[in-house]
Amino acid sequence: MALIGNLSSELTNKKFDWSRPIRDHVTEMANLVAKLNSMGMQMSESFLVQFILNSLPTEFGQFQVNYNALKEKWNFQEIKAMLNQEKWRLKKMKENSIHLMTHDGASTSKSKSGKKDKEIKVKEGGVHKEKKCYF
Template identity: 70%
Template structure:
């Protein structure tokens, strides 16, 4: 096989890996469905659909046996690579130690329902929620919505974040340019709920952008 063909195959596999949702320990159903769909499109799902790997080739095997084995071996290798490429960083340390694609997928199915997974993901989500920072790469509305969604995911795993704590996490995520906003928030008697703080932050973001435009014109 030429180096060009090997390079093209690697690039196609990398592209497939980026098109599949990352397995994070909670989304096995969606992840496995997308993996099987992508492998099926490229006729690489043989190792996933066969209950067992075909026996190793010997001198007594027929041409059909050899063809089946080679097709399975290629499917198994590429399916494993695709699944490993689509692992989220927080679950990679617990990646199955097997060279069988079907077994790899079955282990992940069991893993997705384990207490170990829940604890690991809860820790990751909680860390992300408490350290997240607004960096102007997206609208403040989307930033706040993302933090609310993180809290919602934690709630589905039995870790409910009190609304007042979540509001404080959002306030802590703001950069120095929101300093006056934070001072005003801390001086008011009534605390805002999530919808109120989202609306007020959108308003403050607009004000800061206008100030910046004036300063640079």
């Protein structure tokens, strides 16, 4: 009984943390469910899919909303494939994002490379402030 409790707790508390491929994370969760099933603790595939969705970080929020809006739910193989696609989409978005840095101190019109920094206006709280883009 203690082993069932430990496996159930591990399954419930498992979180995806980007330290390894998402397919490994999903497979590990499926293996936990298979172990529990073999010990007489029957869990359906839809239950596994819900545990997988609950284990995802906030970056997958839109994915979760879209899944919950579907009338027809996915099985284990479908969720595994879709999560792999979503992981690549999120990774590509991260690679294509830029960071806007602000500095309230004294500024110069030349960067270290001697090129003039591009100044942009950003509206903050109803006030336009000058910002520099270093992208």
